[in-house]
C-alpha cells in the first residue's frame with residue numbers, strides 16, 4: 001500500500017541526526033511509504049549571519065528579514081542545508097532531489113500581515129503539487145527549502161513549520177511528522193515533565209495561553225492546527241535522535257505527541 005507523509009526536519013536537530021535516521025527513511029521508501037521533506041535551518045542561518053556581522057532579530061518567532069538577511073537565508077537553506085540533507089539521503093542508498101520553493105514556483109507566497117515591521121517574510125498562498133508528485137513519481141525524495149516567491153519574482157523567507165504544513169495540506173497526505181530536538185510536547189504534571197501522547201486543538205490553545213507552549217513550538221502547533229483542518233489526519237512531533245523513530249511513527253504509533261482534530 002502506498003502511503004505518503006510530509007516530514008519537517010528542524011534546524012535544531014539536523015546536525016545531530018544519525019545515519020540510521022536516513023537508513024530508516026530509505027527502508028520506508030523501499031516499502032512504498034514515500035516521504036516529502038521540508039527542512040529548516042534557523043541556527044545555521046543565525047551562525048552565518050553572525051560570521052558576516054549582519055544583525056538579525058526575531059519578532060513573534062519569525063526572523064526580521066531585510067534584503068541582506070534574505071540573501072543569507074537563501075544561501076544557507078537552499079544551498080548548504082538542502083544539499084547536506086540530499087547528500088545524507090543519497091549516502092543511505094535512497095534517491096533525493098533538492099529544491100527550494102523558488103524552483104518551478106513550488107511555493108507561492110505573499111508578504112505576512114506585519115511585513116512593514118518584519119520585512120520579506122512570507123505566508124504560503126499555493127504549493128505546486130504536480131512538481132512534488134512528479135519528483136516522487138521518478139522515485140526521488142523531494143527535499144524542499146522554505147523560500148517562497150510571488151508573481152513579481154520577489155523572494156520570501158518562510159518559517160519551515162509553516163511551509164511544511166502548507167505542503168502537507170496541499171498534497172493531502174495522511175500524516176505530517178515534525179522532527180525536532182524534544183520528544184514531543186511536554187507538560188509539567190505534579191512537578192514532573194511529561195511528554196503528552198496526544199493533544200487536541202483546544203488543549204493546545206490553552207497551553208499557548210498559559211505559556212506552557214512557547215517559542216519554536218508555537219509555529220509547529222499552529223502549522224499542525226492549520227493542516228488537520230483539511231485532509232491531514234494527524235501531525236506527530238518527535239525527537240530525531242531516537243533510533244528507528246520514523247518507522248515507529250509510520251508503522252506502530254505510540255511515540256512522540258500526536259495532534260489530532262478531536
Ligand SMILES: Nc1ncnc2c1ncn2[C@@H]1O[C@H](COP(=O)(O)OP(=O)(O)O)[C@@H](O)[C@H]1O
Nearest residue numbers: 010011012180182184185186212213214216217
Ligand atoms: N511545551 C513544550 N514542549 C516541548 N518543547 C517546547 C514546548 N514549548 C516550547 N518548546 C521549545 O520548542 C523547541 C523546539 O522548537 P525549535 O527550537 O524552533 O526547533 P526546530 O529547529 O526543530 O524547529 C524546544 O527545544 C523547546 O525549547
Ligand SMILES: CC(=O)N[C@@H](CCC(=O)OP(=O)(O)O)C(=O)O
Nearest residue numbers: 011040041042062063158159160
Ligand atoms: C521567517 C523565519 O523565521 N524563517 C526561518 C526559516 C528557517 C526555519 O524555520 O528553521 P527552523 O525550522 O530550524 O526554525 C528563519 O529565518 O530562521
